[in-house]
Amino acid sequence: MAYIIEGNYIIGSFLFTILLNFKHIFMYVAPAYFVHILMNYCLGKRELSNVVNRFIKVGSVVILVMISSFGYFIYMNQLKQVFSRLFPFNRGLCHAYWAPNFWSLYNLVDKILNVLDDHVLQVWPEKISSTATMTGGLVENVEHVILPTIRPSHTALLSLLFMLPTLCVSIRKSRFFNFTTAVISRVFLKSVIITAWSCFMFGWHVHEKAVLMFLLPLKISLNDIFAPVLKRKRKILNTFFVYSFFTLTSGEHRFLTFYVSTLGYYSLIPLIPTNAEFPAVISIYLAHTCIHWLILFRILPINVNSNNEKSKSGQSRSQHIIKKIGCLHLWGLTLLFMFTKIILPLTYLERLPYLPLMLTSVYTAIGLFCSFIIFLWSTTDFYCLPTMLTESLEKVNKTKKKNQ
Numbered sequence: 001m002a003y004i005i006e007g008n009y010i011i012g013s014f015l016f017t018i019l020l021n022f023k024h025i026f027m028y029v030a031p032a033y034f035v036h037i038l039m040n041y042c043l044g045k046r047e048l049s050n051v052v053n054r055f056i057k058v059g060s061v062v063i064l065v066m067i068s069s070f071g072y073f074i075y076m077n078q079l080k081q082v083f084s085r086l087f088p089f090n091r092g093l094c095h096a097y098w099a100p101n102f103w104s105l106y107n108l109v110d111k112i113l114n115v116l117d118d119h120v121l122q123v124w125p126e127k128i129s130s131t132a133t134m135t136g137g138l139v140e141n142v143e144h145v146i147l148p149t150i151r152p153s154h155t156a157l158l159s160l161l162f163m164l165p166t167l168c169v170s171i172r173k174s175r176f177f178n179f180t181t182a183v184i185s186r187v188f189l190k191s192v193i194i195t196a197w198s199c200f201m202f203g204w205h206v207h208e209k210a211v212l213m214f215l216l217p218l219k220i221s222l223n224d225i226f227a228p229v230l231k232r233k234r235k236i237l238n239t240f241f242v243y244s245f246f247t248l249t250s251g252e253h254r255f256l257t258f259y260v261s262t263l264g265y266y267s268l269i270p271l272i273p274t275n276a277e278f279p280a281v282i283s284i285y286l287a288h289t290c291i292h293w294l295i296l297f298r299i300l301p302i303n304v305n306s307n308n309e310k311s312k313s314g315q316s317r318s319q320h321i322i323k324k325i326g327c328l329h330l331w332g333l334t335l336l337f338m339f340t341k342i343i344l345p346l347t348y349l350e351r352l353p354y355l356p357l358m359l360t361s362v363y364t365a366i367g368l369f370c371s372f373i374i375f376l377w378s379t380t381d382f383y384c385l386p387t388m389l390t391e392s393l394e395k396v397n398k399t400k401k402k403n404q
Contacts, residue, residue, distance in 0.1 A: 005185045009041040013058050017065040024086050028199035028213055032191040035167050039174035040184055089152050091205050092141045097357050099206040100267045100365035106147065108362050113146040158202035165380040166194040190379050193217050197372050211264040218257055258296050259326045260371045262289055266333055267364040270357055329367050336363050
């Protein structure tokens with residue numbers, strides 16, 4: 001990412017392709033990289049010779065890495081076996097421990113409707129089975145009892161649909177339409193966040209650790225750092241490392257970043273279920289949360305150089321209400337922790353072993369999903385996309401006429 005923002009598109013493409021071959025989960029952000037490189041490098045200069053030359057350069061690098069990675073399997077006629085293991089669609093919609101995404105809420109609604117129908121409603125006589133199997137803690141294909149069963153094609157369509165607005169903004173605010181490097185860099189980082197977040201929210205068999213795919217870039221995406229960074233290119237890697245923790249010198253989305261990070265990291269706690277490591281896990285989580293809060297709201301001042309900063313930092317009544325609700329939701333993590341780690345083990349844990357996992361997943365999924373919608377709406381302005389694209393095309397036509 002640092003090389004891409006710095007303008008070293010060939011090296012950036014080479015490294016990202018290697019990364020993608022090492023871990024195919026990075027396909028989540030591949031659309032953002034593709035659109036950014038296409039609009040800002042391949043089509044950055046409109047002369048046909050330059051466009052063709054740059055396409056050949058990037059394409060050669062990507063193809064070379066792909067052949068190095070998959071060439072042997074192609075030669076041995078085993079590519080189908082490789083893809084069957086990379087994309088095991090028979091493992092089901094959700095992981096054994098539900099990732100805190102949209103489908104955990106979907107599964108919960110299906111479970112509640114099923115229970116209500118058995119005891120109260122009785123309006124679905126032809127449902128698939130009498131019990132929902134999503135809470136068995138097994139990795140398998142399952143059929144929803146009341147709600148429509150979700151297939152891989154449905155998840156792919158929803159993921160693409162929700163990342164489409166930010167990809168359109170990446171096309172609009174690109175070097176092809178004569179935007180500045182600082183604007184392009186910000187748009188690129190936000191598109192990486194939204195594409196990763198979309199795939200996490202609506203993807204097929206999403207692992208809970210995939211929450212890190214958008215949490216980490218979220219910490220550096222909203223800083224006013226790109227102008228000085230671009231003047232000190234040699235220090236860009238160090239700058240990104242530092243700002244991955246000391247985040248958000250501006251007030252924009254400061255609370256949202258803290259809120260999402262706190263929920264996202266809490267959702268990972270059940271991944272270490274043994275009692276021996278539990279004190280260390282909780283101590284690290286609490287220390288990180290406290291330090292994060294001190295840095296964001298006590299140590300780092302809000303940048304007031306921007307004329308519109310007050311309107312962007314959440315001073316309106318609706319944003320203030322949203323923050324209050326978010327604070328209450330974060331404090332609710334304390335009650336969730338006490339219930340799942342103290343009360344349940346002393347009461348019904350043996351009879352309901354999946355309940356603590358389900359409660360953690362659903363509780364954090366509510367906040368992550370609402371935050372995703374808010375972040376998408378506030379950073380994309382997709383309701384203005386048709387007008388933006390029309391204005392961009394008119395701008396290009398005027399530039400061509402002047403050159404002629």
